[in-house]
Amino acid sequence: MNQFLRSLTPTEQVAALFVIVFGLLVVVSVTAFLLTLRERADSPNDGGGEELADFRRLLATSWFMVVVFWIAWAAGERVATVLFALISFFALREFITLSPTRRGDHRSLILAFFVVLPIQYWLAGTEHFDLFTVFIPVYVFLAVPVVSALAGDTHRFLERNAKLQWGIMVCVYGMSHVPALLLLDFKDYEGKGAFLVFFLVFVVQTCMAMQHLVTRKLKRPPSAPQISSSFNWTSWLIGMIVGSVGGGLLSFITPFKPAQALAMAFVACVAGSMGHLVMKALKRDRGVTVWGRRGVSVTGANGLLDRVDALCFAAPIFFHSVRWYFGV
Secondary structure (H helix, E strand, O other): HHHHHHHHHHHHHHHHHHHHHHHHHHHHHHHHHHHHHHHHHOOOOOOHHHHHHHHHHHHHHHHHHHHHHHHHHHHHHHHHHHHHHHHHHHHHHHHHHHHOHHHHHHHHHHHHHHHHHHHHHHHOOOOOHHHHHHHHHHHHHHHHHHHHHHOOOOOEEEEEEHHHHHHHHHHHHHHHHHHHHHHHOOOOOOOOOOHHHHHHHHHHHHHHHHHHHHHHHHHHOOOOOOOOOOHHHHHHHHHHHHHHHHHHOOHHHHHOOOOHHHHHHHHHHHHHHHHHHHHHHHHHOOOOOOOOOOOOOOOOOOOOHHHHHHHHHHHHHHHHHHHHHHOO
16 A cells, blocks of 8 residues: 555545545534434434534535645635635634724725735745745835834734734735645655645644543633633643654654654644634633624624634744754
8 A cells, every 4th residue: 555655646645635625524523413412312302412513514524624725725825815815804804804994994905905914925926935035024015014103003013013904914924834845845845845735734633632522521721711711731731642642653654764753743732722722812802702693793704814813823843843854
């Protein structure tokens, strides 16, 4: 089997990966559906059980990510860059919707959506990685308050600009590193960038899912109850271990050796899980439990940030760690 996979072209290897992943998701989805039916039959008023409901949300997020990455890979690098730019656009729109703005912010918002976002993704798509790295945290962070000051509105000036800068950092800067991963040039690894993206998503999702499941089973008191009822250090540590070991076992699809893959997976898991916690704190500050609700669409994107928040933090940390360590 291993010899057969090695005989395939990079494109065929990536296609085989997606076939396996979609097959596993179908099996897990059918199993979850059958368990839900049985739970409802045993307890008609229970609504399928809280644990199964939470697991289905995790499963929906996994489906969303896999489908997006499959479309991105199948359509090619340029279309993938445009696709993730659209995701950034709607994620930023969702973030801004829950961050009160004033008339004086309109110029800054136009700058963020229609200047900063396209330029950042153009820099990613054209592999200008040096400027891509500093464009937002240096040039844009200085430009946004200047544009805002020119509007002449000083009411809560610092708070308004900090919110916009934070939204740009998470939704645009963080997400733009996902298509950038597809373009990293490793020796003897041409045409396999999709494996690197899959590696990142797999280890982060595995870490988050394991952390959630362990919390439900152990029923330990939360370590940050004002932010998250499901976060505690024991489940977090177990999630880190499982996600990192899973990354080490997947070293054969990456340009990393097993120890390197384990270390990179650990870095991604820490960044993703802590980023998820930070986004929960932001939601509590805004007075909501989710960025969007099914059928209600509170923020205009129906909870897109809930699906990509961990990735927005993990992607830039993973990208720059890989680029620094391997000199690519």
